[in-house]
Amino acid sequence: xxxxxxxxxxxxxxxxxxxxxxxxxxxxxxxxxxxxxxxxxxxxxxxxxxxxxxxxxxxxxxxxxxxxxxxxxxxxxxxxxxxxxxxxxxxxxxxxxxxxxxxxxxxxxxxxxxxxxxxxxxxxxxxxx
Numbered sequence: 325x326x327x328x329x330x331x332x333x334x335x336x337x338x339x340x341x342x343x344x345x346x347x348x349x350x351x352x353x354x355x356x357x358x359x360x361x362x363x364x365x366x367x368x369x370x371x372x373x374x375x376x377x378x379x380x381x382x383x384x385x386x387x388x389x390x391x392x393x394x395x396x397x398x399x400x401x402x403x404x405x406x407x408x409x410x411x412x413x414x415x416x417x418x419x420x421x422x423x424x425x426x427x428x429x430x431x432x433x434x435x436x437x438x439x440x441x442x443x444x445x446x447x448x449x450x451x452x453x
Contacts, residue, residue, distance in 0.1 A: 337420040339431035343413075349436045352413050354449040359386050359406035362414060365445055366402050376400075396430050397421040400438075411449060414442065 343352045355362055363386055370376045370390050379389040379399075386405055392398040401417045416435045420427035 337422060337425055337427045337431065338418065339435055340417045341415045341435060347432070349439075350432060352415050353439050353442070354407070355412050355414060355442070356410050356447040356449055357412050358410065359404050359412055362406075362412045362446065363388065363404045366404060366414065366442065369441055369445070370402075392434065396427065398431060398434060400434070402438075414439075 375394045388402045403415045418431040
């Protein structure tokens, strides 16, 4: 983790997961489930929490968008993609809504929190093979 990466994590208002992200917490998570079950579980988690408000769900595209309504405001897009049978990737993009052009790492922490919550309900796979 270079100094530039660390600074960009804290002095940015957006965070996104990817397969080969330099930050281990922001790497794509793979679960042993189908796309439909993964999306349904994600929707259940979001709708069951008073912290979030669902904006829209697209089962065809495997996407859910929602707002964080408690604490710092943010807009989140969750993407669920089935890579192979019973190997499904879940990615997030978070944009913090604030007057400042940075969020001191809040968007990254939110992604970590979402993954920790999903890990309780879906079996996490080690890494894509």
